[in-house]
Amino acid sequence: MTDRTTPSALSSKESGSTPASNPSRTRSGRPFRRPAGRGARMVAAAAMLILPGCAALDPKPVAVDKRLQTFPVSGLDLERPVVLRWTDEQVPFIEADTDRDLAYTLGLVHAHLRLGQISLMKRVAQGRLSEMGGPVAGDIDRALRILGFGRGATETVAALPPESRQWVVAFVKGLNDYQDRLAASKGPWPPEFALLGIRAEPWTVEDVLTIGRLAGTDINWLAWAGLLRERSRNGPDDAGWKSAWARAIEAGHGNAASFGPNETHARLEKLLADLAGLSRTGSNSVAVSPALSDTGSALIANDPHLGMSLPNFWLLAGMRSPSYHAVGLMPPGLPFVAVGRNPGLAWGGTNMRALSSQLYDVSSLPESAFRTETHTIRTRFWFDRTVTVRISPYGPVMSDSDLIPSRPGEVLALRWLGHQPSDEIGAMLAAMRAGNGTEFRAAFADRYSVSAQNMLWADRAGHIGQVLAARLPVRPDGIPDDMISSAGDPQAEWTAYVDAGSLPAAVDPAEGFIASANNRPTTTTGLVPIGLFFSTDERVERLQAVVRASAPVSIDDLKRLQQDVTSPASAKLAAALVLAARVVGLGDRPADAPGQRSLALIDGWQGVYDADAAAPVAFEQLLKTVATAVYGDSDDADSRLGFASNWTQLTRYLIDDLAALPPAEQARILSDGLAAADETLNSFPSWGTMHRLRLGHLMGQAPVIGSFFTYGDWPVGGSRETPMKTAHDLVDDLHSARYGAQSRHVSDLGDPDANWFVLLGGQDGWLGSTTFMDQAGLWRSGQYLHLPLTDAAVKQRFGRVMTLTP
Structure with a gap:
């Protein structure tokens, strides 16, 4: 049964319990913020009336019907009428007569459900946190401006093929039209706008692509943060650093592969961890062949591992137009299904942890080799700040940020494939249309770059496979002897590239299934090392062991596997x-x-991390x-x-x-x-009294007001590398999971209606909405939402109907 408790009620009624005599403090006496009681909330709210948007601190419940009343239905920029259906959980299904109308309506839907979230993501990607948080975010904004998620956006827009351009332009038009309707009617705006001082501004194609680059964050940067600090403490020939680097490579280069080669500083780390939480940092995927399934058809299961916060980093949607017919998980602000199902094929991915970046010491280059950019960092409650960003021939000079550790005299520049043009949107659109593995692999060739994904697929004909969706540089030196390369060294140049069309792939392995869990996907030649820092082998080996033991494998087996807490x-x-x-x-x-x-x-x-163990x-x-x-x-x-x-x-x-x-x-x-x-x-x-699922809005990290945005605090099983990941560091006290398995998908390819999904949270990003976190109870109890594809089943499941007119 879906939990329809409002966020306000959850924060006081379902917070769980701790054994400590004072639940606001840990065993060591350190504070652990928990949802405030009603009285404390009222006192704090009264004290903060000087802040704009204080109503967001304790929003009134908003039912689905009232939320849907704000959705525009007439005078829209459509070619033909569009039928828009909704479930009780506010999951949409769009029926459009033209592809352009589908893309446009998706823009309306994303704005309706997640305008606050994507507006925040846009400002993070652009290094504009100071506009919302004040001067405390200045150093982080400078680092983000140097990194420049949108640095290649203009060039990328110019290089987009017509199909991709037309699709994203229509999507952006939908975002803007929804936002313009809000402005014309004077709201209501998402509560985050007033609280964070966000002002509506027009959306552009460049904005969408920049959010895409944020979602494509290279998670190797998080590993580099610790390595750079270790390296900066030692000289270039220090034996301690050489040993540390060798250990990192050995430990991170696991032995387990999904398929064989014969088959086709603290603030910095917090910043990178938060960015990794916005990207596809982890995940499990399993594809099972008909010979191993109990239904005689191929099965697939995917559960992305991302930040465990609200709103969820996915939204659910279904759609049908002349070229597209799919249900699945969409990244907010991006116009494609990243994990899902069409009538002929289902797909999901795990982050490949690929080598899509490289650091160079550019201190030997003359000053004339650098160009500069001037940025104004607008700061809420304070004076604006002007910063200069240096760009080397290899990329932005990251060591100009105080957050980047480096050795004296070194000038470190970042070369990242995300700064080069590519067409991930076009690749995903082609993947959404694919009816078999050959078409699916071809979708990623020549256009998909970041973030690199191990894409698993299963089709209606009973085939399964894995595609390495990536663009990787050919590196003459293979695995490097150090994490920093020297500018001008011919052995450190990117001389050529390979992509999904030439990288290895797997089709119908003899074992009858494929599992992927951020492990080393396969073996490639020494000139193209896929990555250096893969996850340990334990998750993929656990997936493999459970699938073997479960044969013949059922949908219920795959659902249980997604809740497995064994390490x-x-x-x-x-x-x-x-x-x-x-x-x-x-x-x-x-x-x-x-x-x-x-x-x-x-x-x-x-190694079983049950909550009651x-x-x-x-x-x-x-x-x-x-x-x-x-x-x-x-x-x-x-x-x-x-x-x-x-x-x-x-x-x-x-x-x-x-x-x-x-x-x-x-x-x-x-x-x-x-x-x-x-x-x-x-x-x-017990583990659950120490290890908690603390579910709250992204604003829950803010000082003073953060506790107002915590809506659930429950005991939870799992650990850092269990299939049901609830990641944590070394712990000896009360703590909450940092990130983990926050969404799930399972499909049986023998039945186009046999698709199940669930979000840790809910569909709606609107604070106070009854569908803001109504799926949290489903996630915790191992239940799913049924999202079918056939017309009759869609009409029955998506019972609320709107007709959108030009």
Whole structure:
């Protein structure tokens, strides 16, 4: 049953509970913001009446019918009338007689559902946070201006083929017409506008493409943040840095491939983590052949892993026009279905973690080689600021930002494929039309660049496959010896490119299924290394193991797999720590000795992160204590913990690094860790009391008012690399998942109506809407929305009907 509780009610009624005596504080006494009670909310609201838009702090419930009354239905820029149907969850299905009318109506729909969200995304992509947040965002805005998500937008627009151009122009016209109608009627505007000081401004094709580049953020940048800090502490020939780089490459270059080669600084890291949350950072995809399915038809399951916030980073939509007939997940502000289904084919992707960027030291170049840009950063509640951005022949000079660590004398420039023209919108439109794997692969050739995706597909004829949707540079030096290349070095130049048409692909593997989970997709030649920092193999191996064990595989099996909370790597690491404890004699102590309770819990643990399980609490506390002791506390200037605590590093090196210490030191560390685990269990008797799903609006990160935008705080299972990802860092206290499996899709290709989706949150971005987070209850209980394709089923499922007229 769909949860139709309003955000305001959820914030006070469904916040869950913690074992701490003071629920606003953690075991260590540090504050943990929770939804304010009604009285506290009223006091705070009264204190903030000086702020515009204070009504957004406690919005009134708005039902679906009232929300839909604001949708324009006449005098629209249409060629023919359009039928627009809606479900009770405010999921639309558009029936248009022309493709142009479909694109235009999609613009209206995106503006209706997510105008506040996409307006915020546009300003993030353009480095305009200071316009909303004031001077505190100045340094981040400067870094974003240097990076320049929209730097290649004008050139990209000029290079768009007619089909892509006409489609996106119509979409932008829909965005603008909806916004103009709001202006003419004097609102109501999304509550974020008044609260953040956003003023409506015309949308352009360049704006949409810039949001697309934001969604295409290279997640390698997040890995680079820690590596740059580690590198900047050492000289160019320092053995410590060379060892760290070698370790990073070894740990990040996993062994498991989806298919074989024979088949066809802290603020900086927070910024990059937030940008990664807006892009396709993770995901699971599984395609199952008819021989392995219980229905005798191909099956597919996809669950993107992104930031767990509201509004969701996807919206659901269905559509039909002369060229398109599909249902699925659309990125807000972008006019295509990225994960979904048409009558003949279904598709979904996982981030490839490809090498689409490179850093260069350009300090040897003459000043004449650089050009400059002048930017004015407009600042709310403060004075505007003018900054200068330098652009080298290799790209923007990132080290001009104070947020970028570098060695003395180095000038670091970023070369990114996202600054070059490409046509991702055209590629996705062609993919939406594809009826078989050959057409699907061809959709990405010659035009798709960022962000690189492992695209899995399954078709009605029973075939399954994987396509490497990417544009990658041919690198003469293969895997580099350092993360910084020298300008002018011929071995570091990008001399040629390969794309989906020439990269390896898989079709109908002998095993009968394909699984992808941000692991190394396959093997390529040394001249084209796909990437350096893949996820550990455990998620893909878990997917593979469960599919094998489930055969014949059903839709319900795939749904259960999307809720699986088992981490084989955690089980293996726990077993190694237990063995190490026994080797140093800690297993011989009395049963009531400090740490023995935790040792018994962890011994034999299978890595299952159930919300009601105690073992994950003991393991995570032991893990953090051991890692901190081995690598140094994060507060120490010489600590390597930030670099070494990456999950790929911990699972590969921690046990060996612990074993390299004297036996007495090992015994002390393990004893302290187990004793700390016992203490932690007294405060957090189960994983769900410590590990929380804290669901709130993006504005929940704001100081003072953030608690007003938290609408749910529940115990949740899962961990950093379980199939149902709820990612976290090293933890020993109350915390919330940073990002994870926030949407799901499953389809049976034997039936065009057999498609199920769910969002962690809801369709509507309007604060107070009854469909703002009505799907959160479905997500938590493992339920889905049914989104069919056939005319009869669509008419039954999408019961609210509008006719849009020219």
